Amino acid sequence: xxxDTKDLTPEKWVDRYGDALFxxxxxxxxxxxxxxxxxxxxxxxxxxxxSQFTGIGSEKGWLMSILKRKMIDHLRSQNRSQTLHSDEESxxxxxxFFDRHGRWRQRVRATLLKPLDSVDRDExxxxxxxxxxxxxxxxxxxxxxxxVDELTTDAICKDLQVTASNLxxxxxxxxxxxxxxxxxxxxxEQE
Amino acid sequence: xRSCKEISxxxxxxxxxxLSFRDKTEVWMHLRMxxxxxxxxxxxxRLGSSVRRQVAEQEQDDxxxxxxxxxxxxxxxxxxxNPRDDIDS
Numbered sequence: 001x002x003x004d005t006k007d008l009t010p011e012k013w014v015d016r017y018g019d020a021l022f023x024x025x026x027x028x029x030x031x032x033x034x035x036x037x038x039x040x041x042x043x044x045x046x047x048x049x050x051s052q053f054t055g056i057g058s059e060k061g062w063l064m065s066i067l068k069r070k071m072i073d074h075l076r077s078q079n080r081s082q083t084l085h086s087d088e089e090s091x092x093x094x095x096x097f098f099d100r101h102g103r104w105r106q107r108v109r110a111t112l113l114k115p116l117d118s119v120d121r122d123e124x125x126x127x128x129x130x131x132x133x134x135x136x137x138x139x140x141x142x143x144x145x146x147x148v149d150e151l152t153t154d155a156i157c158k159d160l161q162v163t164a165s166n167l168x169x170x171x172x173x174x175x176x177x178x179x180x181x182x183x184x185x186x187x188x189e190q191e
Numbered sequence: 192x193r194s195c196k197e198i199s200x201x202x203x204x205x206x207x208x209x210l211s212f213r214d215k216t217e218v219w220m221h222l223r224m225x226x227x228x229x230x231x232x233x234x235x236x237r238l239g240s241s242v243r244r245q246v247a248e249q250e251q252d253d254x255x256x257x258x259x260x261x262x263x264x265x266x267x268x269x270x271x272x273n274p275r276d277d278i279d280s
Contacts, residue, residue, distance in 0.1 A: 113226070147239045183234075
C-alpha cells in the first residue's frame with residue numbers, strides 16, 4: 001500500500017496530510033477557520049471522487065490539487081469589490097493609472113516612486129491581505145497561483161478557466177493594484 | 192514608441208512568458224529612460240519575492256497545524272462518509 005498506487009487510504013488522510021493542507025491555506029489566507037473548513041471540504045470531496053485518482057502522482061499531491069481548487073472557488077465566491085463579476089469591470093480599470101496617452105497619471109506618480117521595500121516586514125501581510133480583498137475575484141486567484149505557487153500559464157488557465165491573454169490581463173491588473181494599494185496603505189499608516 | 196501603459200503590460204508579461212526580441216529591446220530601452228516604469232518594474236519584483244518569502248516562512252512553520260479537536264472533528268466527518276472505514280485505522 002504505497003502512496004503512488006491506486007490504493008487510497010482515506011482513514012489516514014487527516015493524520016498524514018491534515019496539517020500540510022491546513023498550512024497551505026493559512027500561509028496564504030491567514031484564516032484558520034477558513035483553512036479548517038477547506039481541509040474538511042477537500043477530504044470529503046476526495047472521498048466522494050476516489051475513482052478520479054489516476055495513481056499518477058502521489059495521494060498527497062492529488063489532495064493538494066483538490067484543496068487548491070477549493071481555495072480558488074472560495075476566492076471566486078467572495079463578493080470582493082463593488083465592481084462587476086469576475087474581471088469584467090465597467091470601463092478600463094487601467095484608467096485609474098494611465099491617461100488617454102498611456103502616460104502614468106500625476107496622482108499615482110508619487111506613490112509609484114516610493115519603493116515597495118519600505119513596507120515593514122511585520123506590516124506586510126495584513127496590508128497585503130487587505131489589498132487582496134479589494135481585487136476582483138479572479139485577479140486574486142491568478143496572482144496567488146502565479147506568484148506564490150508559480151504555476152505555468154497553461155495550468156492557471158485550466159484552473160481559472162480563462163485564456164492565456166485573459167490571464168495576462170488579470171495579472172497585470174492585479175500587480176498594478178496591489179503595488180499601488182500596499183504602498184498607499186503603508187504610507188497612510190505612517191501618518 | 193510605446194506608451195508607459197503598453198510598456199507596463201510587457202513588464203508584467205515578462206514575469207510570465209518570454210518576450211520577443213523586439214519587445215524585450217523596446218522595454219529595455221524604455222526602462223533606461225523612464226523612472227516611473229522602472230519603479231513599477233522594481234515593485235513587481237519586490238511584490239512577488241516578498242509574498243513568496245512570507246508564504247514560505249509560514250509553510251515551513253510546523254507549529255501551524257490543526258488542533259487535536261479540529262482533527263477529531265474532521266476525522267469524524269470523513270469516517271462517517273467513508274464506507275470502507277477500517278476497524279484498525
